[in-house]
Amino acid sequence: xxxxxxxxxxxxxxxxxxxxxxxxxxxxxxxxxxxxxxxxxxxxxxxxxxxxxxxxxxxxxxxxxxxxxxxxxxxxxxxxxxxxxxxxxxxxxxxxxxxxxxxxxxxxxxxxxxxxxxxxxxxxxxxxxxxxxxxxxxxxxxxxxxxxxxxxxxxxxxxxxxxxxxxxxxxxxxxxxxxxxxxxxx
Numbered sequence: 001x002x003x004x005x006x007x008x009x010x011x012x013x014x015x016x017x018x019x020x021x022x023x024x025x026x027x028x029x030x031x032x033x034x035x036x037x038x039x040x041x042x043x044x045x046x047x048x049x050x051x052x053x054x055x056x057x058x059x060x061x062x063x064x065x066x067x068x069x070x071x072x073x074x075x076x077x078x079x080x081x082x083x084x085x086x087x088x089x090x091x092x093x094x095x096x097x098x099x100x101x102x103x104x105x106x107x108x109x110x111x112x113x114x115x116x117x118x119x120x121x122x123x124x125x126x127x128x129x130x131x132x133x134x135x136x137x138x139x140x141x142x143x144x145x146x147x148x149x150x151x152x153x154x155x156x157x158x159x160x161x162x163x164x165x166x167x168x169x170x171x172x173x174x175x176x177x178x179x180x181x182x183x184x185x186x
Contacts, residue, residue: 018150018151020150020151020175021150021167022174023167023168023169023174024168024169024174025168025169025170025171025172025173025174025177026168026169026170026181027170028094028120028170028171028179028181029050029053031118031168031170031181032050032054032092032094032118032120032181033050033053033054033057035090035092035116035118035183036054036057036058036061036090036092037057037058038057038058038059039058039059039089039090040058040059040060040061040062040087040088040089040090041054041058041060041061041062041088041089041090041091041092042061042062042063042064042083042085042088042090042091042092042113043061043062043063043064043092043094044064044065044076044091044092044093044094044096045064045065045093045094045095045096046061046063046064046065046070047065050094051063054092059089060087062083062085062088064082064083071083076096076100076105076106076109077100077101077102077105077106079109080109081109081112082109082110082112082113084112085113088113088115089115089116090115090116090117090118091110091113091115091116091117091118092117092118093106093110093117093118093119093120094118094119094120095120095121095122095179096119097119097121097148098121098122098141098144098145098146098147098148099143099144099145100145101145103146103156104156104159104160107156107157107160107162108160110186111160111161111186113186114186116165116183116184116185117162117183117184117185117186118181118182118183118184119153119157119181119182119184120170120179120180120181120182121148121153121179121180121182122144122147122148122178122179122180123148123149123169123176123177123178123179123180124147124148124149124152125149125175125176126172126176126177126178126179127172127173127176127177128178130176148180150167150180153180153182154167154182157182157184161186162184162185162186163184163185163186164182164183164184165183165184165185166182166183167180167181167182167183168180168181169181
């Protein structure tokens, strides 16, 4: 009987317990701007001061969002194509994937681009989330459709044919930082 229990315990462990690689906490904006400098970029979800800085530093910046003044106006959940841009050096999708109804569809759409892709997303296990949970409150943007951890994001990225070339925490401390940044290659 013990042998069956051990087999089940080991199967559960293999399925449920996943080591998280040790990586540093970085400044999200600084990393993105360093990668975008002098490059032709597609900024998905483009808005705010970070987008303005990308426009200033990039060789050329295409922007995609739900509303003007973006170059391309579209709802990613409702399209079967993204802009046909053959000159891209980098795609940036900052704080977008957690808003989508179908993240896999989005990752599949991005496959048309052969350049590196930066995706940032909140960390499901952030210290702030835990602090609010202790008060019986789930603090989450009502527009978010999902929360990602290192493992859940890497799993979906791998499923859609991406390699995680680099990844980091941002804002906070390792493991409980506010978010995660992934540099993907297809």
